[in-house]
Amino acid sequence: MKLLEDRILRDGRIYPGNILKVDSFLNHQIDVSLLNEAGREFYRLFDGTRITKLLTIEASGISVACIAAQYFNVPVLFAKKTHTKNIAGNVHTVSVESFTHGRTYDIYVSGEFLCADDSVLLIDDFLAKGNALMGLIRLVRSAGAEVAGAGIMIEKGFQGGGELVRAAGVRLESLAVIESMNEGRVQFKT
């Protein structure tokens, strides 16, 4: 999506270690009009696919999923993160490794809201190594539900997450795919 690429070029900032900060419009301060264009585009891309629910993970995916849900006209569900091992009751849960924080955490959703007849579109702001997204895929499948696809705002195409997701048989649509960030310049995949 050209609008998003242009915004990354204008307002994104690159830090050592291939870190791209987009906190002025995506994951701290949020430009909701940009998210509206993204939601519209996700809807166009997944038109014709059966989708009963959008699933994301707290915290910064919630904004993207909620705005997109207005186009899909389905509920949003967000997986919660926990560091406690005792999650009681009727829940689906999987473990996710976080490279950023160097630790493992569990994510869960209530079994009430994710059922075998759901067809779930996964939504997130970022895809890098794919740990969070692969966690969501396992979560949906552990509930016996179907993964209808994954819609991502920004994919760092050189960090392997996209390959993992596609290898898991999931249709992946990323609105901006970064091919490299060498010498402080973002290059998009064309």
Add this chain to the structure above:
Amino acid sequence: MKLLEDRILRDGRIYPGNILKVDSFLNHQIDVSLLNEAGREFYRLFDGTRITKLLTIEASGISVACIAAQYFNVPVLFAKKTHTKNIAGNVHTVSVESFTHGRTYDIYVSGEFLCADDSVLLIDDFLAKGNALMGLIRLVRSAGAEVAGAGIMIEKGFQGGGELVRAAGVRLESLAVIESMNEGRVQFKT
């Protein structure tokens, strides 16, 4: 807002200790059409007030703020929670006590996105004892910015948060105010 009160009566569940669970439509699974009605109502209530930004706190306030921001046509900013004491750089930070989790955490926003000329509407899904909301008020004021008001989806009117917020000189608008939850029945303030 009658729509919200009706939804609480229909889908809210009460647990011992005055716990109201609304995770089927507000803070786990999210009914975005309900949030749209709430956003429209916040906009009506604060019509004529100068508002440059909506501020909320991760995670479940993000959904409410993003949908509401479509009516106000301003950016959303969400305060992040951290348990590390070392927050570097240009940030505003305050400590918040959590009664639920029995510990203290820090919340922060970047100084880039909250400035002295901002007039900020605080948005959250819940108000009970008021710790999080009072933290946001201190955060805004520590940046030299103005608190334009606070818009809350559900206020538990018997837990004191509302009084604290009003005593701090902040205009508070809660779309549903629960007066009591005795014997498993929700009574709204009329």
